[in-house]
Amino acid sequence: MALWFPDWPVQAVRLSRDDPAPADDPLAIAEHHRIRACGLSARRRGVRRGMKVRQARAVCPDLEVIDADPERDARIFEGIIASLGEVASSVEVLRPGLVIIAADAAARYHGSEEVAAQLLIDAASRTGVDIITGVADEVTTAVIATRVAGGGVVRSGASTSFLERQPLGVLVAEEALGCDEQVVRTLGDLGITTLGELAAISVGSMATRFGQAGLRCHAIATARQSRRVAPPINTANWEISHIPEEPITRVDAAAFRARALAVQLHARLAEAGVVCQVLRVTADFTDGTTSSRVWRTSEPLTEGATADRVRWQLDGWLTARGVVEDTDGGITALWLTPLECVPPEMASDGLWDTGTSHRAVARQVIERVQSTLGITAVLQPVPAGGRGVAERIVLVPYGEQPDPVRRPGGKWLGRLPSPLPARLGGGINHPAAQVVLISASGTRVTVTAEVRLTDSPYALGWGPRRYLVTAWAGPWPVDDRWWDSSGQRYARLQVVGRAVSGTGTTWDAGAEPESEPRAWLLIWLKGRWRIEAIY
Structure with a gap:
């Protein structure tokens, strides 16, 4: 069972305010001068994801734009996860705003999937926050079900017939699915419009043409995902633990410890030759209670990604408890447990490596440079329209799009004919x-x-x-x-x-x-x- 909270970054901003603005006030979240998420009111006025901020303000002058803050999103989402944990035991976080739950276990405990779903929705309900559920045999199919017709239950054994009717674009509608946007765009250019048409392609053809990224899309289209929610721990002991001399009560101290533990964990995983895709964070508190949370990612966790998730989680726990003193609910012990580890070639860097994981690391470095030195500090060459050779390539800030007037597909009378020089x-x-x-x-x-x-x-x-x-x-x-x-x-x-x-x-x-x-x-x-x- 997947529970999706649409526009979560926007909802997190509203929930974090002591005096929230009316729900009909247009609000959007921006990152690198582009709209990353926007509320329903903003969409009704023409604001869309991917828009430049100045363009969004042109179509909606009273739009309130807030900078993206993943830590804020994760901290506010922790309260919802805690509420879900009171109804179901196996709650796994794909990202702030999207969780998956073992529906069969919840159904056995509460009597049926419908009852369990209603109880989970009631537990997570917050004023002004929408919740959409999807239930299916596979994690990825359940996630797609939340995006189609307002959610629903895909009956057991009907995943293939359900997926074959879905448009190809659902693969990139949710980032947690981990599909390469360029691969999906290329498939669309080749005339593939539905997941059924994608599933009809042979595995060998997908591997030869698109590599690991293509196989990922094909596996989702054919409902071949077999991972379970909250899987058992591997036999190998790669767990990392830490008992601080003094209880951790400050967020900055928690962030420092998260980075140190991430370094230790990934050193141990590197020595074993594996990468982690499902991580459990567990903490003991001075009042004798223990909190645990599971994080799943579509790509192998990097050292930085692990540190970020541990920091978000500790920040959420400390904030939710209102810790102000060493004896007021501080963290006395911390564990990082990799629940699902695979060889690197089974993750993303195999024989048919498409470089997705390397591009993600490069993107993080570039975005860090831009945040420090400005968006124009890193430029990338992109194809453009023109008559000569040098005019066909323009340099634009990384993440930006060239002027639409210079689009490559435009008509340029007198332009140099193909083939172009190398x-x-x-x-x-x-x-x-x-x-x-x-x-x-x-x-x-x-x-x-x-x-x-x-x-x-x-x-x-x-x-x-x-x-x-x-x-x-x-x-x-x-x-x-x-x-x-x-x-x-x-x-x-x-x-x-x-x-x-x-x-x-x-x-x-x-x-x-x-x-x-x-x-x-x-x-x-x-x-x-x-x-x-x-x-």
Whole structure:
């Protein structure tokens, strides 16, 4: 059974306030200048996830924007998890705002799944907070069920028939499913629109084309997930424990201890050659009580991810207890228990590794740099529209999208035809990019005012290197920005050649080509040939 709390970051902000604003006031959560989550009132006014903050404020001027805070989301969610724990014993957190529960165990205790679901909803109910439930044979199917038609129960054995009708987009609607967005987008481009069509593809084809990320999507579509909620501990003892000299009562002290325990745990797991995907955090308190919580992730836990979850959990427990003194409910002992460990190749870094886990680590580092130095501190190249070669790639801040006017699919009359060069040259003004074209008679080949070559190219010289021209096309005139004083007139020429042994200043007419052909995109500007790009 999956319990989904829609727009949880927004609800967490409202629940954390002593004097919450009315529910119809538009509220959104932003991260890196983009909307990460928004409430129902904001969506009704046109705000959507992924929007730039300035665009969201343009469509909804009275929108209140709050910075994303995962610790706040987890701390507030702890109160709901504690309430659920009074009804069911096996509560597992996928992320703040989404939990899974062993429905069969809860049904046996309370009489039926419907009764158990109603009791869980009643226990977790908070003013203004919606709850949607989904029940199925598999964890992933139950999560998808919460996203379809307001939740529901998928009867036993009917997961495949239920999933085959679902649109492909549900795989990326919930981040806890762990599906690669680029893979799902590519599948859509190939004409796959439903999970049923995805399931019809053979496992071998998915592994060959999309690797581990594709197999993850295929396993969800075919209901092949077999993990149970709160699985038993492995026989190997990889548990890490700590008993502080003084009870832990401060959040900063808990954060420091969480980092140290995460380092110890991952050192032990690395020595054993495994990674953890399900982690249980347990703490003893000075009043004699014990609290325990299970966290599950779609990808292997990293050292930083483990430290974050332990810190969130301890922060939530201390805040919920209102600890203010050493003798007022502080933590006296702490355990980290990996409940489900697998070899790395079974997680994400196997033979068909798609780099998903490495991209996640890189993204965390980049986002940390941007938060310190500004969003423009890290730029990434993205395809764009344009006529020339250099115009087809633009640098934008990491996580941002290029100007829609420069979209790659737009019509650009006069643009350079395919195939495009593989690498840009040193630039049209770079000295190393200057070349010489000569004809068979030894005269230099130039471009006339009528944009015609003075003779057919026979050889090309680039510094000490010599090439015999085997093919050429052009020239093509360009009148760039004719309406502006910064505009220039030039011409482009494509040339294919083979290297020869001669490296002096003279040409050997009898030299034989000695390598595979190479190709260049030349530009004639200010009376000289230059290399704009290399094929």
